[in-house]
Amino acid sequence: MTHMRSTSSVLVDVELLVNGRRLPLALDPRVTLLDALREHLGLTGTKKGCDHGQCGACTVHLDGRRILSCLTLAASASGREITTIEGLADGDRLHPMQQAFIDHDGFQCGYCTSGQIMSAVALLDEPCGPGEADVRECMSGNICRCGAYPGIVAAVQAVRQGRG
Template identity: 65%
Template sequence: MDACPHYPIRLHINGEERAFAVESWVTLLDLLRERAGLTGTKKGCDHGQCGACTVLLDGRRINACLTLAVMQNGHAVTTIEGLAGGDRLHPLQQAFIDHDAFQCGYCTPGQICSAAGLAAEGQANTFDDVRELMSGNLCRCGAYPQIARAVCAVQGIALPGPESA
């Protein structure tokens, strides 16, 4: 019986070059969690519908459950663990704390990585833009108003009055 082939890949994960040998069907999400030991990125639906697995790939937000690890050879991946600067939280991480933008916290890593990608895209100019452009990240606890407020605070977007939340 032949062993399943493994393919060598190199990824720049959170600023560190890492080498792996993976089967062709291993998702980027499973590689990050099971082989790189970065469990901050969550497995939610495993179908790309909830956004819990959102990471940054070369600075752009993606659902890690929808891409194969072998397809990302040579690319840079930033996970929730890579956003902070040492002991100093990333401004989005601090804003989520300041705005009570999490309840159970399960979706928080994906929400924060998505918000970092959103900021880099430069398409959100209003509270409603943030809500729309973050709509691929689900929160089962319903902390959407606080999440949008945290993202707006970091991006310097004016917050609406209480009647708009």
């Protein structure tokens, strides 16, 4: 269904399922999932670094897999299960990956961190080899300009080894 408003473009009805909550929205069809989260739902934990799918800061999970929310139109995510950084902790209890990032100082400014953590959590269920070099490769879609890479690798390995 579409709507018109004098000052506005055509809107489409979208129902986003974010962190277990059902959120109906009427959106300009050009709105990306990233901007829907940040500008329409107040979920600013997901970051915009490049808006071109080149930096990984906007990584979220769509139906359990990591995707770039800046390259995903919100309308195309309608009805699918979305998890963002805000949905990772269980109340006050951090996800083990979040705690590992703190323990291993896997960030500095924090701006790429949500995307790094969402990638790292998804990686746990991906066919990534066991070594540090494998982790570096699997995490290379997420740029960190502060240079926290060694801490990120250590955090991922700690969680994986804690599991295994």
